[in-house]
Amino acid sequence: MNKTHPIKVLLVDNHPLVLDGLRALLETYPHIAVVGVARLAREGLEIAQSTLPAVVLMDINMPQINGIEAIELFKEQLPDTRILMLSMHDSREYISTSVMHGASGYILKDVSTDEIVSAIEAVATGKTYFSSGVADVLLERRTAENALPLTTREHDVLLLIAAGNSNRDIALALGISATTVETHRKNIKKKLNITSTAGLTRYAIENGLVSQSGPDTH
Secondary structure: OOOOOOEEEEEEOOOHHHHHHHHHHHOOOOOEEEEEEEOOHHHHHHHHHHHOOOEEEEOOOOOOOOHHHHHHHHHHHOOOOEEEEEEOOOOHHHHHHHHHHOOOEEEEOOOOHHHHHHHHHHHHOOOOEEOHHHHHHHHOOOOOHHHOOOOHHHHHHHHHHHOOOOHHHHHHHHOOOHHHHHHHHHHHHHHHOOOOHHHHHHHHHHOOOOOOOOOOOO
16 A cells, blocks of 8 residues: 555545545545546446456445445455445444445545545455444444353454455464364354354444454454
8 A cells, every 4th residue: 555556446426526526535645546436336337347446435325226236246246346335324224234235344424534545445455444423323232242152262253254254264364274263153153043144244233343444363
């Protein structure tokens, strides 16, 4: 993330003023390169296929295909591209659904440009990011962490699962074998009485266990 190798960002929002304003602001940061703008999800996908952005900054309310539906299209065709939602909506439903579909972060449109850049930096390096207003919503129903019936290691594995990592990725991040990760995954599901990975992700979100910058894997 420097001037030699800037973070390539694609902006997708059906409001021209938002697009123009965001582009102008982000282009003042030397380590950010706006590789394209689009007013529709499919148009954004076409641009992304030729520019291969590291991060797609996308609104939710768009005609034809909304931002949440578009997340899956981007993830299917450009699995290495990270999706960061930029929305005026701070409802738990929008936030949780975005993450369930594969978004790496969710920030509100009233945050500062510096925070938008921080979010781009975070998701570009494989972390998750939620702006303070979003974090407040996620924490509304947070259960006390010490009441969670998981070991410290299982807790770490759960956070990495919620961030969309595979067993192999988790194994590399935690310095354990993929077989051990799978054992932890099964134990977590059993303890929480949850049968699917999507269910584990939803649990982590609804209990406020997904932090702004994601789990520390270093």
